[in-house]
Amino acid sequence: MRRKGDLPSKPCAQCGRPFAWRKKWERVWEEVRYCSDRCRAEAKRERTE
Template sequence: MPPMRRKGDLPQKICAQCGRPFAWRKKWERVWDEVRYCSDRCRAEAKRKPAASASDR
């Protein structure tokens, strides 16, 4: 059995919607490179209203 890992030792990313950091999860093991959002809520919000671009300001 592999040694235990602390949550602080896991890889992290920044959520594309809310900007908060989130850690690797076992269920994302095969698709970690494709994960962009920390939760279903952030993913749904991103689809509902696209982020404002620089030209919209």
């Protein structure tokens, strides 16, 4: 089993905070850009304004 500190991470495109890899993102990790639904919604809202 891996420790959380050993998992890959990347910065959120909206807030800039780092977030760690999750099992549910295993197949789409390269496509994941936002750390949460909230950040994704804020980015979408900013694009439409």
